[in-house]
Amino acid sequence: MRVEEPTDRGATRPAIECRGLTKRYGSFTALSDVSLAVSPGEVVCVIGPSGGGKSTLLKMFNGLEPFDTGSLVVNGIALPNTRGELRRLRREVGMVFQSFNLFPHMTVRRNLMLGPVSTGKLKREEADARAEQLLERVGIRDQIDKHPGQLSGGQQQRVAIARALAMEPKIMLFDEATSALDPEMVKEVLDVMKELAHTGITMVVVTHEMGFARSVADRIVFMMAGTVAAVGTPGEFFGSACDERVRSFLSKVL
Amino acid sequence: MNLDFSIVLKNLPLLLHGAEWTVMLTISSLIVGTIIGLVACFGRLLGGGLLSWISTGYVELFRTLPEMVTIFWIYYCFPFAFDLSLSPTGSGIVALSLFAGAVLAEVFRAGIEAVPLGQIQAAKSLGLSEFRIWYSVILPQALRLMIPAFILVVADLVKMSGLLSAIGVSELVYEASILSENSFRYFEFFTVIGIVYFIIIFPTSLAARRLDARFVAQRT
Secondary structure (H helix, E strand, C coil): CCCCCCHHHCCCCCCEEEEEEEEEECCEEEEEEEEEEECCCCEEEEECCCCCCHHHHHHHCCCCCCCCEEEEEECCEEECCCHHHHHHHHCCEEEECCCCCCCCCCCHHHHHHHHHHHCCCCCHHHHHHHHHHHHHHCCCHHHCCCCHHHCCHHHHHHHHHHHHHCCCCCEEEEECCCCCCCHHHHHHHHHHHHHHHCCCCEEEEECCCHHHHHHHCCEEEEEECCEEEEEECHHHHHCCCCCHHHHHHHHHHC | CCCCCHHHHHCHHHHHHHHHHHHHHHHHHHHHHHHHHHHHHHHHHCCCHHHHHHHHHHHHHHHHCCHHHHHHHHHHHHHHHHCCCCCHHHHHHHHHHHHHHHHHHHHHHHHHHCCCHHHHHHHHHCCCCHHHHHHHHHHHHHHHHHHHHHHHHHHHHHHHHHHHHHHCCCCHHHHHHHHHHHHCCHHHHHHHHHHHHHHHHHHHHHHHHHHHHHHHHHHC
């Protein structure tokens, strides 16, 4: 099923909207009654202690993780949906993983071309040109014909971002994109993400980088024990008058 | 000890004929075994319920039975049970194929399951079709992981084909047995075919080890 797009209010429709999302693994409740709306062009950072359901929620946004109850509409497509609609959704929603997940048997170039070419979005030459252009943008144009195994972690993650961007997504999801990196490589990846945030693309960023959340996010969502415990602007979050649980968490990580 | 290797040379055509049969038996059972193995592997991975149950049962059965029991059972007992008699060669190929199928099903499954879940998630997140995910992401990686184990299965099949001499298939061991019985030159014949087996198998296991090391290096 597809939610029809009302042409007159297409611009104000949320990019992502969920209501009452709940997910249980046996007796463990991973997500409990999560409601959230992300506007087009908004950058939302999701923070909170480990095991709080941040990644689970993020993976629901592109249908990698099913949920038990609640409703979720991403880019005008309701979830769950048919395989075909799910693929259509994923072509508009890029995802960057903690462990990069580049295809190790392909060169960087082919990693970037696989999506656009095999989904029919671009012709081979166009995809090739875009691959070069995107790698230029993330600063590793010279690595294009190497295999992922020959690159550093920071370079691999920048390739992964470029691979997701090659599909020209409307929404980008980042699942702890810098958590697996050595400290000296975190900055180069965050810089790419910052640059991206200023292009007006919708971003949902699960992160432990408080500095990034503070300077880049339009809104911060604090998740804990499977619930959204607090939502606010960076100013509200890092100011003094905030939720007790948020303050306790921030005092541990800052 | 009085050795005379010239008798081996004199009987070279028979030994070559045996070697030819060894290769033929290995290739036939490898082809049939690969088909059985693919069916059993995907039956177990993708098929639900009955198909998965049958595949698992088949794999476990032939990984447990001693080769000789299966070979004799198919040659001597199968005709009684099913009123259908097979030639020694036919029985032999069936028996070896059943073994190869069971072992290869596990080789294929292990290769596919060794592809990290993150690879599949990344492929899905690009909006690739199921076919594309298998064709471009899972299989190329799984095949590399499988090759070394697959080569070792081939080496095992070469060795196992010698067991078919017990039901009178005229492969290498059979020819050597007959020739030595007639001439009492066991030492000469069995030394020579031992060397022949070594020459056939050693390069394959060497190749398997080399490939394995190369793929390990590539992944890191």
